[in-house]
Amino acid sequence: MRAIFVFALIFSLFSTKSFGQEANPQDAMERGFISDDLFVYMHAGAGTNYRIVGSINAGNEIRLTGEQANGYTQITDEKGRTGWVEEKFVSTNPSLRSVIAQLNSELASYTETEQRLNDEISSKQGQIITLEEQHSALKSDYDALTKQHDELALQVSNQDLELKKQYFFYGAMVLGVGLLLGIILPHLAAKKRKTQSWG
Numbered sequence: 001m002r003a004i005f006v007f008a009l010i011f012s013l014f015s016t017k018s019f020g021q022e023a024n025p026q027d028a029m030e031r032g033f034i035s036d037d038l039f040v041y042m043h044a045g046a047g048t049n050y051r052i053v054g055s056i057n058a059g060n061e062i063r064l065t066g067e068q069a070n071g072y073t074q075i076t077d078e079k080g081r082t083g084w085v086e087e088k089f090v091s092t093n094p095s096l097r098s099v100i101a102q103l104n105s106e107l108a109s110y111t112e113t114e115q116r117l118n119d120e121i122s123s124k125q126g127q128i129i130t131l132e133e134q135h136s137a138l139k140s141d142y143d144a145l146t147k148q149h150d151e152l153a154l155q156v157s158n159q160d161l162e163l164k165k166q167y168f169f170y171g172a173m174v175l176g177v178g179l180l181l182g183i184i185l186p187h188l189a190a191k192k193r194k195t196q197s198w199g
Contacts, residue, residue, distance in 0.1 A: 030064040032075065032090050042083030046072035053083045064090070 039058060043050040046069035056062065056077055065082070067074035072084040 029076070030066070030092065032062045032064045032092050040085050040089045042075070042077070042081065042085055043072070044083060046070040046074075046084045050084070054079075054081050056085070062090070064092075 040056055041052045042054045042056060044053050054077065060078060062078070063076040065074040065076060068087065069084075071087055073087045073090055074082065074084050075090065076082045
């Protein structure tokens with residue numbers, strides 16, 4: 001009774017499909033599943049009066065041959081054995097065990113993908129830090145070169161000013177000497193002529 005109650009509960013949750021309808025030849029070897037939380041026997045024929053040829057654990061995937069009789073359906077299990085089980089224990093919907101296994105597989109895949117993406121993000125962050133350090137070093141070099149350039153430009157400017165001062169000083173000296181010569185030479189010439197006239 002407990003097994004039937006559990007079976008009914010599982011069927012109501014997952015809306016499993018019964019095979020009470022007339023068999024369709026196109027459904028031969030269709031995928032099916034043994035309902036969860038059940039342990040069923042395979043019989044050699046469509047009824048409990050036939051000998052048991054094996055058992056199938058709940059949630060196992062099976063193949064449906066499409067043959068049905070007396071509330072039983074013919075199946076082939078994962079081991080290749082063919083037998084009959086009650087239709088109510090068969091569903092075309094994946095079992096809870098299969099769903100959980102698939103979800104766990106997908107979760108593991110997503111976790112692996114997430115880990116890979118996290119590794120890529122960490123790698124990119126490391127590259128960003130390296131580039132920022134390189135940028136900082138280049139900026140420091142640029143600032144140092146800019147300062148050196150400004151100092152050299154100031155030195156050139158000062159040297160240019162000194163040269164202008166020297167040129168101005170030399171020019172003033174030449175001008176002064178010229179003025180002196182312009183004043184002194186005429187007096188000397190006049191004095192010489194005067195001396196010659198006396199002689």
